[in-house]
Amino acid sequence: MQSFNPPIRTLMGPGPSDIHPRVLSAMARPTIGHLDPQFVGMMDEIKEMLKYAFQTENALTMPISAPGSAGMEACFVNLVEPGDKVIVCINGVFGMRMQENIERFGGEAIVVTDEWGTAVTPSKVEAACKAHPDAKIVAFVHAETSTGALSDAKTICKIAQDNDCLTIVDAVTSLGGVELKVDEWGIDAIYSGTQKCLSCVPGLSPISFNEKALDKVRNRSTKVPSWFLDLNLVMGYWGKGAKRAYHHTAPVNSLYALHESLVMLQEEGLEAAHARHAAAHEQLKAGLTEMGMEFVVAADQRLPQLNSVIIPDGVDDAAIRGTLLNDYNLEIGAGLGALAGKVWRIGLMGDSARKEKVLFCLAALKAVLGK
Amino acid sequence: MQSFNPPIRTLMGPGPSDIHPRVLSAMARPTIGHLDPQFVGMMDEIKEMLKYAFQTENALTMPISAPGSAGMEACFVNLVEPGDKVIVCINGVFGMRMQENIERFGGEAIVVTDEWGTAVTPSKVEAACKAHPDAKIVAFVHAETSTGALSDAKTICKIAQDNDCLTIVDAVTSLGGVELKVDEWGIDAIYSGTQKCLSCVPGLSPISFNEKALDKVRNRSTKVPSWFLDLNLVMGYWGKGAKRAYHHTAPVNSLYALHESLVMLQEEGLEAAHARHAAAHEQLKAGLTEMGMEFVVAADQRLPQLNSVIIPDGVDDAAIRGTLLNDYNLEIGAGLGALAGKVWRIGLMGDSARKEKVLFCLAALKAVLGK
Numbered sequence: 170m171q172s173f174n175p176p177i178r179t180l181m182g183p184g185p186s187d188i189h190p191r192v193l194s195a196m197a198r199p200t201i202g203h204l205d206p207q208f209v210g211m212m213d214e215i216k217e218m219l220k221y222a223f224q225t226e227n228a229l230t231m232p233i234s235a236p237g238s239a240g241m242e243a244c245f246v247n248l249v250e251p252g253d254k255v256i257v258c259i260n261g262v263f264g265m266r267m268q269e270n271i272e273r274f275g276g277e278a279i280v281v282t283d284e285w286g287t288a289v290t291p292s293k294v295e296a297a298c299k300a301h302p303d304a305k306i307v308a309f310v311h312a313e314t315s316t317g318a319l320s321d322a323k324t325i326c327k328i329a330q331d332n333d334c335l336t337i338v339d340a341v342t343s344l345g346g347v348e349l350k351v352d353e354w355g356i357d358a359i360y361s362g363t364q365k366c367l368s369c370v371p372g373l374s375p376i377s378f379n380e381k382a383l384d385k386v387r388n389r390s391t392k393v394p395s396w397f398l399d400l401n402l403v404m405g406y407w408g409k410g411a412k413r414a415y416h417h418t419a420p421v422n423s424l425y426a427l428h429e430s431l432v433m434l435q436e437e438g439l440e441a442a443h444a445r446h447a448a449a450h451e452q453l454k455a456g457l458t459e460m461g462m463e464f465v466v467a468a469d470q471r472l473p474q475l476n477s478v479i480i481p482d483g484v485d486d487a488a489i490r491g492t493l494l495n496d497y498n499l500e501i502g503a504g505l506g507a508l509a510g511k512v513w514r515i516g517l518m519g520d521s522a523r524k525e526k527v528l529f530c531l532a533a534l535k536a537v538l539g540k
Numbered sequence: 541m542q543s544f545n546p547p548i549r550t551l552m553g554p555g556p557s558d559i560h561p562r563v564l565s566a567m568a569r570p571t572i573g574h575l576d577p578q579f580v581g582m583m584d585e586i587k588e589m590l591k592y593a594f595q596t597e598n599a600l601t602m603p604i605s606a607p608g609s610a611g612m613e614a615c616f617v618n619l620v621e622p623g624d625k626v627i628v629c630i631n632g633v634f635g636m637r638m639q640e641n642i643e644r645f646g647g648e649a650i651v652v653t654d655e656w657g658t659a660v661t662p663s664k665v666e667a668a669c670k671a672h673p674d675a676k677i678v679a680f681v682h683a684e685t686s687t688g689a690l691s692d693a694k695t696i697c698k699i700a701q702d703n704d705c706l707t708i709v710d711a712v713t714s715l716g717g718v719e720l721k722v723d724e725w726g727i728d729a730i731y732s733g734t735q736k737c738l739s740c741v742p743g744l745s746p747i748s749f750n751e752k753a754l755d756k757v758r759n760r761s762t763k764v765p766s767w768f769l770d771l772n773l774v775m776g777y778w779g780k781g782a783k784r785a786y787h788h789t790a791p792v793n794s795l796y797a798l799h800e801s802l803v804m805l806q807e808e809g810l811e812a813a814h815a816r817h818a819a820a821h822e823q824l825k826a827g828l829t830e831m832g833m834e835f836v837v838a839a840d841q842r843l844p845q846l847n848s849v850i851i852p853d854g855v856d857d858a859a860i861r862g863t864l865l866n867d868y869n870l871e872i873g874a875g876l877g878a879l880a881g882k883v884w885r886i887g888l889m890g891d892s893a894r895k896e897k898v899l900f901c902l903a904a905l906k907a908v909l910g911k
Contacts, residue, residue, distance in 0.1 A: 170589060170806055173560075173582045173799045175572045185792060190573045191543075196793060197568035200559045200741060202871045211544045218541060233742060235606035238788040239768045246766075269767050290556025334872045364789055370571060372605060372743060372791025394765050395617075396640050397610045415876065417609040418735055421556060422567060423794060428544045434543055500573045505786065 170435065178494070180520070182502030183314050183475060184342070185364035186531060187425075191282035192369055196422050203419040211428055212407065212419075213312035213351070214494030217430035222344060222367070222439065223359065223377045230377040230426060231407040236419050237362030240374025242270060243398040244310075244337045244358045248377075252525045254304040256297045256334065257281075258289040260320070261313035262408050262506045263339055271308070274394065286469040286477065289320040291328060293460045300333035307334045312343035315505040316366075317514065318466045318475040319347060321490035323354045330355050335382055341365060342525040344375065344516060345434060346446045346474040357382040363423075366474055369430035372377075372423050393495025408434045425517055446473045453515065458532035460540045474522060476515040477508065481538070486510055489537055497533040501522045541691045542759075549865070550892070553873030554685050554846060554903050555713070556735035556742045557889035559797075563740055566800035569791050570761065574790040582799055583778065583790075589802035591729065593715060593738070594730065594748045597723035600771070602750040602778040603798060606894075609734030610688060611745025613641060614769040615708045616679075618749075618757045622646030622815045625675040627668045627705065629660040629696075633711055633877045638679050645765065650675060654879045657848065658839040660691040669703035678705045683714035686876040689837045690718060690849040701726050706753055712736060715746065716728045717803060717817045717845040717889060728753040734794075736847055737817065739890025740801035745792050780909050803891075817844045820892035820893035824886065827902035831911045838882055845893065846881065848884040852909070857881055860908055868904040 180187045212231075219230045228489050233240045243266070244390035249255060253276045257267045260283035271278040279301050281293045289309050298304060311322045329336045335357040336359060343349050346366030351359055358378045364371035378386070378400065386393070386400050393399040397417065405414035434442060451472030454464070457478055465477035482484050486503065490513070493499045503516030515530065534540075551558045572579050583602075590601045604611045616638070621628060624647045628638050631654035642649040650672050652664045660680050671673060677698035682693045691840050693709060700707045706728040714720050716735030721731055729749045737740035749757070749771065757764070766772040768788065776785035805813060810811065821844030825835075828849060836848035851857050857874065861884070862869045873885035905911075 170805050172566065173569075175582075175796070176578055177570050177571050178572045178576065180571065180573060182573055183701055184573050184789060186574065193793075194569045195543065197564045197566070198544075198546050199548050200549060200556050201549050202553055202556065203742065205549065205865070205871065207547055211546075214541055232680070234769070235610060236788045236791065239606060239610075242766065242768045253823060265894070272837065273763055273765050273767055284588055297842070332847065360570050361671055362789065364571075370791065371789040372794055392644055395613065396612045397606070398639065417607045418733065418742040420607065420741065420791075420794065421563075422741045422797075423743055423791065425544060425546070426793075432541050432543055442758065464866040482699065500576065534604060 176498055176500045179526055179529065180500050181521050181526065182516050183406035183514045184516060184518060185426045186368050187520040188297050188368055188370060188400040189433065191519045191532055195427040196370065198425050200421050203502045204413060204415065204417055208367050208421065209413055210285065210338035214430060215424060215428050217529060218435060219375050222431065222434060223351045224353065225377050227351065227377045229377050229383060229404060233376055234417060235374060237360065237374045237481060239351035239378050239398065241339060242267065243376055244360050246262055246274055246395045246398050247393055247400045248337060248358060248382060250274040250305060250389055250391055253306065254279055254301055254396065255306040255308055256281060256294065256301065256304050260287060260289055260316065260318060261285050261310065263310045263313060265485045267308050277300060286316045286318055286465040289325060290320050291321060292323045294325050295328045298328060298334060304334055306337055308337040310339040311349065312347065312472050312475065314342040314475055316465060316508065317472045317475040318470050319472045319539045330437045337384065342472065345442055347443055347472065351377055363427055365517045367430050367434065370423055370426050372420065373427055382450030412470055414483060446517060447529050449517040450471065450476065452527045460535060471505065474516060474518045476517065477512045478515060479512055484538065493533055493535050499530060499533050548868055549869045550897055550900065551871050552869045552892050552897065553565065553887050554885045555887060555889060557739050557887060558891040559741060560804065560891045561737055562804060563797050563800045567797040569796050571792050574792055575784060575786065579792065582782055586590050586795060586799050586802060589806060589859055590617065590746050590815065591803065593805060594722045595720065595724065596748050598722065598748045598750050600754060600775060604745040604747055605788060606745060607743055608731065608745045610769065611731030611747050612710060614747055615640065615731050616641035617645055617766045618704045618764055618771045619677060619706065619708060619729060619753060620645045620647040621760055621762055622696065623679065625650055625672055626667065626677040626679055627672065627675050628654060629665060629680035630657060631660055631687065632684035633690060634657055634681045634684060657689055657836040660696060661687045662692060662695045665696050666699045669699060670706060675705055679708040681710040682720065683843050683846065685846055686714045687836060687879065688843045688846040689841050690843045693727065697727055699723045706756065713846055714841065716813055718814055718843065734798055738801050738805065739798050741794055743791065744798055759785050774783045793836055805897065817893045818894065819887060820844065820888040820898050821847065823895055823898045825889060831906060832845045845887060845889045849886060850883055855909065863908050864904055870901060870904050
């Protein structure tokens with residue numbers, strides 16, 4: 170066996186996105202202990218910078234030491250107790266995964282369905298709340314990575330609050346790419362991933378819980394059916410204060426990378442980052458429209474950072490993606506679930522949301538499609 | 541906020557261990573997609589090299605995308621069903637954590653206790669098997685990181701087999717450091733960590749399940765109460781064959797690091813790696829004995845790679861460790877659980893098991909202890 174030297178790709182699929190060399194080189198810095206005071210200081214800085222990214226003052230704002238799927242699980246395994254009714258909005262793959270989580274932890278899922286490629290319809294959520302006054306949680310995906318639809322998190326959270334429900338929000342693809350205001354919108358529990366608009370390596374899942382959500386965790390009548398993700402224990406390690414209880418060995422070098430990507434987000438500023446994602450989307454849209462290609466999602470519900478476009482008639486999905494990858498070192502995403510084989514997903518996330526990359530992507534697509 | 545530049549430490553605690561520059565620089569290679577054929581090829585190589593490290597032909601041999609605690613949880617959440625009786629051997633912190641896992645997943649833990657700092661007593665395991673003929677699993681820690689005791693995995697597995705029990709083995713600290721033969725010893729399910737004797741970054745947990753263990757997973761009467769760790773799903777991503785089902789986004793760059801550390805293990809050879817750990821231990825032991833220091837664990841049960849030594853009378857534990865860290869950039873470990881404040885844990889794991897580092901560690905200890 171030989172060392173692995175990856176090809177140099179341009180990553181314009183649904184994630185991971187391209188990673189800035191500053192972040193990659195931060196990863197390669199010498200490992201220190203996970204209880205080293207210097208490391209603990211860095212953890213505190215990560216927490217502060219994540220609070221900025223999430224726009225929250227929540228004390229429990231930290232990265233779970235595992236990918237976004239584990240962040241999702243951290244929310245559901247801590248907040249759902251056996252028998253709890255949870256209203257879950259499904260308009261793509263990740264809403265379905267939420268339902269899986271709810272049911273595995275003994276909850277009862279009340280499903281609110283919307284078409285794949287459309288946003289969650291707030292009035293349907295309201296109707297479900299009224300029909301199930303004993304529901305305890307409303308769960309939905311802010312930015313559906315499988316379709317590219319952006320839901321109105323602010324309105325849905327308001328409905329949940331008015332009906333005494335906690336909210337669990339999937340912000341895997343939205344964090345850093347579009348407006349997201351955890352405190353102002355009253356989001357109770359949220360999770361994200363590092364490999365999308367934060368342009369960090371995959372493998373970490375930033376989460377944030379407010380006091381209302383933590384009260385539910387603290388007052389559970391059953392133990393959390395996970396040791397690794399039990400926030401009562403995780404808090405002892407990531408919590409404020411000098412004494413850090415050992416819980417697990419943190420992924421030290423991946424956290425160096427997250428720290429650096431968050432420093433870069435602060436330097437750029439959240440609003441500037443959002444504007445950059447929006448501008449890249451406009452540029453991509455103009456080019457794709459010129460090529461006669463169509464979007465799956467209506468303009469007013471469309472995510473700038475995840476563009477689902479309909480594969481033109483007669484075009485071989487896998488062959489084209491293969492040519493882009495092999496001849497151009499360009500990765501775009503396949504369709505997922507109900508959209509498999511029907512769409513491509515072009516990601517403009519983090520460091521991939523740059524005009525030079527959009528130009529290249531459009532030029533490569535034109536070439537392989539013979540436009 | 542500024543970029544984080546860690547100090548250059550020598551890591552001789554209970555892990556993470558020092559990481560070779562080849563592994564660190566592998567981490568910084570450009571990220572590619574987790575479904576990229578080149579990445580999938582690298583995953584296959586990792587599986588092959590892990591089979592070598594574990595000395596197994598198990599098809600399900602792969603790294604869980606999270607730290608060792610999640611690897612432990614992957615074993616228990618998949619194999620323990622509500623009501624299952626599990627014999628669990630406790631002779632340190634990690635046996636206790638196993639018990640926590642069993643109980644959280646609805647199992648009944650039959651506890652076999654040994655003194656902290658001693659190995660698991662096989663005859664006690666046998667007695668527990670006889671007393672509980674309906675027990676389904678025997679779980680134990682091969683190398684107790686909290687004490688430095690090495691248990692006789694071969695004998696305990698034989699007892700389990702003779703009593704129709706599956707085995708779950710914690711090899712977090714043993715893999716790569718001491719003899720470990722998964723197939724020959726008949727271990728059914730095993731988990732490890734990357735940040736110990738493999739000298740890779742923390743954050744991944746290699747596991748291996750044989751067919752007998754997988755049969756139990758496939759024939760569960762209840763769904764695995766975890767989506768992230770359900771091996772029925774994980775196998776679809778890491779399994780053999782061209783079609784890889786998307787499960788979660790793998791920690792691409794951490795896996796580059798694991799690949800490189802496993803290439804280095806192959807280059808050195810398992811037996812040479814074990815011999816290097818043993819030699820470093822002999823060297824450390826000679827130096828410590830000369831200084832009048834004593835080991836917690838008896839010589840015939842002692843792990844070479846994790847040395848618990850008794851803190852001399854009148855010595856301030858935290859102050860000495862602080863001086864070593866701040867003045868010498870040397871990390872040694874504190875005691876854990878029942879041994880907190882009473883011992884230091886000196887790790888000789890992976891790239892920390894080198895004579896130049898042992899010499900340095902001994903010299904620094906002499907200086908700070910005024911010996």
